[in-house]
Each structure stands twice: as C-alpha cells, then as structure tokens.
Amino acid sequence: xxxxxxxxxxxxxxxxxxxxxxxxxxxxxxxxxxxxxxxxxxxxxxxxxxxxxxxxxxxxxxxxxxxxxxxxxxxxxxxxxxxxxxxxxxxxxxxxxxxxxxxxxxxxxxxxxxxxxxxxxxxxxxxxxxxxxxxxxxxxxxxxxxxxxxxxxxxxxxxxxxxxxxxxxxxxxxxxxxxxxxxxxxxxxxxxxxxxxxxxxxxxxxxxxxxxxxxxxxxxxxxxxxxxxxxxxxxxxxxxxxxxxxxxxxxxxxxxxxxxxxxxxxxxxxxxxxxxxxxxxxxxxxxxxxxxxxxxxxxxxxxxxxxxxxxxxxxxxxxxxxxxxxxxxxxxxxxxxxxxxxxxxxxxxxxxxxxxxxxxxxxxxxxxxxxxxxxxxxxxxxxxxxxxxxxxxxxxxxxxxxxxxxxxxxxxxxxxxxxxxxxxxxxxxxxxxxxxxxxxxxxxxxxxxxxxxxxxxxxxxxxxxxxxxxxxxxxxxxxxxxxxxxxxxxxxxxxxxxxxxxxxxxxxxxx
Amino acid sequence: xxxxxxxxxxxxxxxxxxxxxxxxxxxxxxxxxxxxxxxxxxxxxxxxxxxxxxxxxxxxxxxxxxxxxxxxxxxxxxxxxxxxxxxxxxxxxxxxxxxxxxxxxxxxxxxxxxxxxxxxxxxxxxxxxxxxxxxxxxxxxxxxxxxxxxxxxxxxxxxxxxxxxxxxxxxxxxxxxxxxxxxxxxxxxxxxxxxxxxxxxxxxxxxxxxxxxxxxxxxxxxxxxxxxxxxxxxxxxxxxxxxxxxxxxxxxxxxxxxxxxxxxxxxxxxxxxxxxxxxxxxxxxxxxxxxxxxxxxxxxxxxxxxxxxxxxxxxxxxxxxxxxxxxxxxxxxxxxxxxxxxxxxxxxxxxxxxxxxxxxxxxxxxxxxxxxxxxxxxxxxx
Numbered sequence: 052x053x054x055x056x057x058x059x060x061x062x063x064x065x066x067x068x069x070x071x072x073x074x075x076x077x078x079x080x081x082x083x084x085x086x087x088x089x090x091x092x093x094x095x096x097x098x099x100x101x102x103x104x105x106x107x108x109x110x111x112x113x114x115x116x117x118x119x120x121x122x123x124x125x126x127x128x129x130x131x132x133x134x135x136x137x138x139x140x141x142x143x144x145x146x147x148x149x150x151x152x153x154x155x156x157x158x159x160x161x162x163x164x165x166x167x168x169x170x171x172x173x174x175x176x177x178x179x180x181x182x183x184x185x186x187x188x189x190x191x192x193x194x195x196x197x198x199x200x201x202x203x204x205x206x207x208x209x210x211x212x213x214x215x216x217x218x219x220x221x222x223x224x225x226x227x228x229x230x231x232x233x234x235x236x237x238x239x240x241x242x243x244x245x246x247x248x249x250x251x252x253x254x255x256x257x258x259x260x261x262x263x264x265x266x267x268x269x270x271x272x273x274x275x276x277x278x279x280x281x282x283x284x285x286x287x288x289x290x291x292x293x294x295x296x297x298x299x300x301x302x303x304x305x306x307x308x309x310x311x312x313x314x315x316x317x318x319x320x321x322x323x324x325x326x327x328x329x330x331x332x333x334x335x336x337x338x339x340x341x342x343x344x345x346x347x348x349x350x351x352x353x354x355x356x357x358x359x360x361x362x363x364x365x366x367x368x369x370x371x372x373x374x375x376x377x378x379x380x381x382x383x384x385x386x387x388x389x390x391x392x393x394x395x396x397x398x399x400x401x402x403x404x405x406x407x408x409x410x411x412x413x414x415x416x417x418x419x420x421x422x423x424x425x426x427x428x429x430x431x432x433x434x435x436x437x438x439x440x441x442x443x444x445x446x447x448x449x450x451x452x453x454x455x456x457x458x459x460x461x462x463x464x465x466x467x468x469x470x471x472x473x474x475x476x477x478x479x480x481x482x483x484x485x486x487x488x489x490x491x492x493x494x495x496x497x498x499x500x501x502x503x504x505x506x507x508x509x510x511x512x513x514x515x516x517x518x519x520x521x522x523x524x525x526x527x528x529x530x531x532x533x534x535x536x537x538x539x540x541x542x543x544x545x546x547x548x549x550x551x552x553x554x555x556x557x558x559x560x561x562x
Numbered sequence: 563x564x565x566x567x568x569x570x571x572x573x574x575x576x577x578x579x580x581x582x583x584x585x586x587x588x589x590x591x592x593x594x595x596x597x598x599x600x601x602x603x604x605x606x607x608x609x610x611x612x613x614x615x616x617x618x619x620x621x622x623x624x625x626x627x628x629x630x631x632x633x634x635x636x637x638x639x640x641x642x643x644x645x646x647x648x649x650x651x652x653x654x655x656x657x658x659x660x661x662x663x664x665x666x667x668x669x670x671x672x673x674x675x676x677x678x679x680x681x682x683x684x685x686x687x688x689x690x691x692x693x694x695x696x697x698x699x700x701x702x703x704x705x706x707x708x709x710x711x712x713x714x715x716x717x718x719x720x721x722x723x724x725x726x727x728x729x730x731x732x733x734x735x736x737x738x739x740x741x742x743x744x745x746x747x748x749x750x751x752x753x754x755x756x757x758x759x760x761x762x763x764x765x766x767x768x769x770x771x772x773x774x775x776x777x778x779x780x781x782x783x784x785x786x787x788x789x790x791x792x793x794x795x796x797x798x799x800x801x802x803x804x805x806x807x808x809x810x811x812x813x814x815x816x817x818x819x820x821x822x823x824x825x826x827x828x829x830x831x832x833x834x835x836x837x838x839x840x841x842x843x844x845x846x847x848x849x850x851x852x853x854x855x856x857x858x859x860x861x862x863x864x865x866x867x868x869x870x871x872x873x874x875x876x877x878x879x880x881x882x883x884x885x886x887x888x889x890x891x892x893x894x895x896x897x898x899x900x901x902x903x904x905x906x907x908x909x910x911x912x913x914x915x916x917x918x919x920x921x922x923x924x925x926x927x928x929x930x931x932x933x934x935x936x937x938x939x940x941x942x943x944x
C-alpha cells in the first residue's frame with residue numbers, strides 16, 4: 052500500500068485501541084492516525100516506550116463481499132507523534148504490518164469502495180448495483196404492456212388452488228377473504244351476484260380456482276389501507292356490508308391513515324357502523340392504519356362490536372422485491388425475523404388499544420407475528436405516499452410535484468406506474484406493490500407460521516393471563532361474544548393449543 | 563425566529579455549520595458494535611449505508627463533538643429514527659442513548675413508538691433526562707395521534723414531508739394547549755422523497771438504488787383504450803387557476819401523455835391547499851448538476867413556504883443532508899439563514915406580518931436567493 056488514506060467512512064474502517072473505539076483519520080502501510088479527546092490522548096502517550104503496558108490495537112476493515120469485518124490485531128504498535136487540534140488530538144502510531152495483511156485487506160476494501168463511488172457518481176442507472184451485488188440492471192428497461200396483462204402473466208404461472216390445499220393440510224377452519232379496495236370493485240360488488248363476483252374477481256387476475264375453492268371464500272375486506280380517497284363513501288359502505296352480511300360473509304372494513312380533516316368523518320362513520328352492528332347483532336373487524344384512529348377506537352362504544360386489527364402501515368416490516376440481492380442477508384435474516392410486533396412494550400401498547408390481530412403480507416422475509424394474523428397474498432406494499440404520486444405525474448407532469456388532493460378524479464382507475472418486468476412490481480394507487488411468489492405453492496411457508504412455537508407465555512396474547520387481562524376483566528369482550536367463534540381470542544387452554552397457529556385468514560388482494 | 567437544524571455527517575463539519583448559520587445540528591450514531599452485529603441489514607437510523615460518512619461512529623467522536631459544543635453552543639440532536647427495532651435492540655439503543663446523555667447531549671429523534679414506550683416504562687430515569695423529538699417517520703400527524711403520544715412528554719414534533727399547512731397548524735394549536743414548550747419542526751430543504759418515510763419499507767442500502775428510484779413508466783391499468791377523446795391531464799391545472807402561467811411539464815419518457823377519459827371532473831377537484839403555479843418563476847430544467855452550478859433546493863425546497871411555516875407556529879426548519887457534500891450543505895444553511903433574515907426584516911419588531919406580505923416575501927426570495935430562477939422542486943406547493 053503506497054497510498055495514504057484519509058477519512059474513509061467509519062463503517063468501512065475503524066480501530067480499537069486499548070478497548071476504545073476510535074476514528075481512523077489517516078492510514079498508510081506503516082502509520083495509523085487516530086482521533087481522540089485531549090483527555091484520552093494522554094493515555095496513549097504514556098504508553099510510548101513502556102513495554103509493560105503495550106498498546107493493543109485492532110483494526111476492523113469491512114469486507115463487502117464476505118459481508119463481515121476483518122479484525123486484525125496490529126502488532127508492534129508504538130506511539131509516534133501527536134498533533135494538537137483545537138478540539139481534539141490526532142495521535143499517530145507506527146505499526147508493523149507483518150505479512151502485509153492490513154495492506155492487502157485495506158487495498159481491496161478501498162479499491163472496491165472507490166469503484167462504487169465512481170459508478171454511483173458517473174452513471175445514472177443501476178450499473179453500480181450490478182457491480183455491488185449482481186443486480187440485473189440490464190433488465191431494468193423491460194416493462195410490461197399494462198398492469199392487468201402483467202398481473203395475468205405472473206399469476207398464470209401459479210396454481211392458486213395450492214394455497215387452499217396448503218392451508219387446509221395444516222390448519223382447520225380457515226377463513227378466506229377477498230379485498231375490495233377501489234370504486235370499480237365496489238360497483239361490481241354491489242351490482243353482481245356474490246358467487247359470480249367472486250369468480251370474476253379471480254378470473255380478472257388471471258387466476259382460476261376449483262368450484263370448491265371459490266365456495267370457500269367467506270369474507271370480504273372493504274376499503275383501502277393505503278389511499279383514503281379510495282375509501283367508499285358512507286352510503287356505499289353500508290350497502291356493501293349489508294350485502295356481505297346477507298351473504299354470510301365475514302366483514303372487515305379497511306381504513307387508511309387518517310388525515311386531520313377526516314377525523315370528524317370517521318367519527319360519524321364509526322357511529323353508523325356501531326348502529327349497524329347493533330341492529331344486525333354482528334361484530335366487524337376494523338383494520339387500523341393510523342395511531343390516531345387507534346386512539347379514537349379505544350372507547351367503550353366501539354369495543355363491543357369492533358375487532359381491531361393492526362394494518363400494515365403501522366405494523367412495519369422491511370420488504371423489498373430485491374431482497375435476494377441484499378448483501379450480508381443470510382438465511383437467518385430471512386426467517387423468524389422480528390419487528391416491532393415482537394416487542395413486549397410495543398405489543399403491550401397495542402393491547403392497551405385493544406389490538407387483537409394484525410395484518411401481514413406475504414413477502415420475501417418471514418416475520419414473526421405473535422398475534423393472530425390475516426395473511427394477504429400475493430402482493431405486498433413497499434412504499435406509500437400521503438400525496439398521490441400518480442396524480443402528481445399525470446396532472447403536474449412530475450411525480451414529485453405533489454399536493455394533497457381530495458377529489459382526485461381516481462386517475463388510478465386508468466393509470467399505473469409500470470416497473471421493470473423482472474421485479475414484479477407496480478405503482479398502484481399512491482403506493483408501490485410487489486408480488487411475492489413463494490407464498491403460492493410453498494407449503495413450508497404456511498407450516499412455518501402455523502407450527503412456530505417460540506412463544507413466551509408472557510408475550511403471547513392468547514395465553515390465559517392475556518385473556519384475563521384483555522378480555523374478561525375489561526368490558527372489551529362481552530360475555531355473549533366470548534362464546535361466539537371469533538378469529539382473535541381463544542378462551543380456553545384447550546382451544547389455545549388447537550389455535551396456536553398464527554394465520555387466521557388468507558386474504559386475496561390482486562390490486 | 564425559527565431555527566435552522568441541519569444534518570451533520572461528520573464531526574469535523576460542525577464548526578463549519580455553526581459558522582454558516584446553523585442553530586442546531588442533528589446526527590446519527592452508529593458504532594462499530596452495531597455494524598458488527600447488524601450491519602445495515604437492521605439499520606440504526608434512516609441512513610442505512612456503510613459507504614458514506616453519514617453517522618458518527620465512536621463515543622470518542624461524540625465526546626469531541628461535545629467539546630466543540632461547549633465552545634460553539636449549537637445543540638446536537640441524535641437520530642435513532644429507524645421505523646422499528648427488535649426487543650434486544652431496544653436494550654442496546656437504551657445503552658447508546660445513556661452513553662450520549664452522559665457525555666452531555668440530551669436530544670434524540672425517535673420514530674419507533676415502541677422504543678419510546680420501552681424507555682418510558684423500563685428506564686424512566688433516563689427518559690426523564692432526555693428530550694424526545696418524535697420523528698415524522700413515525701406516523702401520520704393528526705390530533706388524535708398526538709393524543710396517543712401525549713403521555714410521553716414529547717419535546718418536539720417533526721412533521722413529515724407531506725403535511726399541509728392546515729394540518730400542521732391544527733396539530734400545533736392542539737399540542738400547545740397542554741404543552742406550551744413544545745417545539746415543531748418542518749422540512750425545508752433537500753431530499754424531497756416522493757413517498758412518506760413512515761410508509762417506506764423498502765431498502766435504502768449502498769448496493770441498491772432506492773426502490774422508488776427504479777426506472778418506471780406511466781402506463782395503463784389495462785389494455786382498454788384509455789386515450790379516448792378527453793381532457794389532457796394538464797387541463798386539470800387550468801381549472802384551478804386559469805390566469806396563471808403554468809410551467810411546462812418536465813420531459814417525460816411516457817409512451818402516452820396522461821390523457822384521461824372525457825369527463826368533466828374539473829369542478830370536483832378540491833384541493834386542500836390553493837395551488838399557485840408561480841407566474842413569474844422560471845423553473846429550471848436540464849440543470850447542470852456540476853458542483854459549480856449550485857441551485858438551492860435542487861432536490862427539494864420549501865423556502866417560499868418559510869413565512870407560512872413561521873405563521874403557523876413552526877419553530878425549527880430542517881435542512882436534510884447527512885452525507886451530502888459539505889460545501890452544498892453550507893450553502894444550503896447560508897441560504898436558509900438569508901431566508902430567515904428576509905423574514906426578520908419583514909416582521910414588525912418580531913411580531914406578525916402585514917397582510918399582503920406573502921407576495922412581497924416570495925418575490926424577495928426569488929430575486930435575492932434564486933436570481934429569478936428556482937428548482938421548482940417545491941416541498942410545499944403554495
């Protein structure tokens with residue numbers, strides 16, 4: 052190494068001197084300059100020439116391809132000089148790089164780093180990704196013709212009947228629902244016969260099920276988790292839930308984030324829903340994607356009739372269709388991954404607001420979801436914008452020239468953002484979604500969720516203690532409700548064993 | 563007077579930021595012990611990269627920063643604003659926050675409500691000694707959500723990029739009823755993300771572009787003919803303000819223009835904010851991106867909105883840019899400082915502005931800061 056490197060990123064290169072992590076200001080093949088407070092630099096100076104208390108120096112160099120740090124004990128280190136800056140000292144140490152290990156590792160790391168920087172700064176496409184992780188950047192310019200044909204081609208490659216087979220081989224009493232999440236679907240739902248609607252719902256996505264499996268669809272999700280403009284108006288919503296109820300469908304109302312201006316609207320809506328539930332002696336599930344809405348629903352009026360399910364906008368987890376290219380992602384990082392839902396404190400906070408279920412989407416990583424969950428397949432959300440980027444692009448010419456719009460003209464009924472074919476992504480509504488393929492015919496996927504028993508009884512919401520805390524001592528669940536079949540809470544130890552599986556519903560959402 | 567808070571990537575830049583006019587800086591802390599264990603697979607903050615100087619990496623450097631702070635007196639806030647952490651990470655982060663607090667810094671940006679709840683319940687002694695800034699990456703801001711977090715004694719609320727003025731105003735007025743000392747921060751310069759940080763779950767790592775930056779095309783939902791005779795998408799703009807001169811839409815690689823079915827929805831378009839596509843500003847296009855051609859806010863700018871932000875109660879203006887070129891950051895800070903100077907000169911003895919000052923203010927910004935041309939990449943379209 053004939054070079055002297057200065058201020059390389061700290062994540063790339065750092066050192067530990069006598070147990071203290073320090074910033075490497077400069078490094079060459081024989082000298083190392085570190086930055087220290089004036090108070091601590093004295094402790095280094097006093098070691099000079101003192102063989103009884105030698106300097107113990109470790110240099111950590113990030114090896115990008117290995118995805119780990121190489122920690123090298125630096126031998127024969129001695130203090131050379133000190134430079135007093137205004138706020139700190141720079142202490143230079145001499146060292147002996149036996150066998151040129153440091154030289155070799157550092158040169159390789161720096162070469163890789165510089166190549167990355169040059170590619171990132173010179174190219175406007177993803178050439179740097181190709182260099183870093185073999186990302187097929189040359190495929191980034193092949194697009195589908197339109198979303199419907201893209202979706203049909205993707206879905207046609209899978210037998211969705213296997214989803215039903217996989218679930219039923221592992222779990223009893225599964226519920227299957229479809230998501231009705233935009234006005235075109237709302238209109239069809241209201242005008243068509245339910246059985247015909249369900250068949251059309253799948254056929255439009257390029258999916259063909261057996262007659263038995265069509266008949267197993269026994270629930271609907273009405274609303275949209277991502278765009279408040281696509282939430283149906285009150286009259287339409289009541290009509291839809293009436294129709295769902297008349298056809299014995301399990302009902303879930305899916306709400307998005309709540310804009311400040313929408314607070315009153317939702318208060319009135321929930322009052323209407325309570326009235327409806329009371330008149331029909333039915334509870335409904337509300338998917339909540341807003342902490343403010345969660346707060347609002349934490350009220351005695353709502354508890355008797357609403358089951359609260361935490362939506363994906365506030366049940367956050369890392370998801371990206373390019374996970375397989377991510378450096379340092381091991382198998383361990385793909386399974387049994389935790390997010391906030393596994394945290395006792397977050398879970399307790401959610402329980403405080405009577406959350407008993409969560410929404411989860413099939414995606415490349417398998418997260419540990421300790422609550423009963425509804426598994427949405429086959430698309431998952433990756434990004435959502437509060438101001439519609441599609442509207443901005445179409446009306447203002449640029450995706451970034453966004454503003455909040457109430458009556459947006461529902462341009463998403465006609466337009467989408469099309470992304471490279473190889474990523475199986477789409478910009479739909481105000482969000483980006485990707486297709487997860489391994490959920491369709493991978494029985495292990497379902498087995499993973501349904502026999503995963505790493506429960507801690509204190510954290511498991513379906514233990515007797517949790518039941519006592521959340522369901523019986525509070526008025527949240529009435530006595531009558533306790534005896535009803537529900538997808539959230541188990542009332543006895545026997546039932547707890549039988550229902551230790553996580554997935555309570557499969558929800559089909561083809562956007 | 564509002565304060566400028568600027569993103570700091572390396573401690574050596576701190577004195578320069580102070581000299582440029584920053585009133586506060588915010589920084590990340592990602593020690594080797596975290597990188598060793600989690601890398602950027604589980605990032606500690608929203609700068610999820612290893613190959614940039616975007617976060618402070620050692621306690622020693624934080625101690626040095628404190629020495630700088632003692633002399634220069636510009637506060638430093640530390641960001642632990644990843645969207646979520648795991649239970650074991652809560653303990654580790656609690657330790658980091660404790661270390662930083664012991665060095666002498668009190669302010670922390672947090673986005674995971676679970677972490678706040680953890681520290682509040684499990685380490686109240688530490689929690690009471692720090693000031694929590696609730697990140698805009700946490701949630702949608704509405705008064706009900708603010709009620710949910712009210713018990714946590716939040717010191718500062720950082721609005722996310724998509725909040726409208728009216729939303730911010732209502733939230734500020736609400737919080738001030740029970741916490742007169744609360745502070746409110748809004749984005750002002752740089753990195754105007756197209757998607758909400760709080761709802762952005764995709765990767766932001768060294769090796770891959772941001773998912774939202776993957777090349778895309780505006781296409782059709784299906785293959786039915788959606789280009790039937792109809793209004794051009796741009797005509798929506800003319801319905802809002804027929805007199806204004808609209809900037810031409812940027813060059814698009816769309817295969818089709820954004821033609822919409824012929825349906826007069828113009829009367830129904832109901833904006834939450836008035837749209838004034840500036841008459842007089844010449845929007846820069848095809849700008850030379852070389853360092854010599856500095857244009858304030860090329861990646862996001864809210865300078866024209868600073869007056870309104872002041873009026874609604876914003877106390878801190880965020881200049882994003884940890885890891886950006888320090889020269890650009892210094893220019894951004896100086897630009898925002900000039901903006902605040904303009905505001906100061908307009909307000910009468912620090913009190914409210916005169917009516918009609920909006921136009922004067924905007925004109926001064928355009929003339930004095932942009933020389934008549936701006937990026938057009940507006941954070942707050944006003």
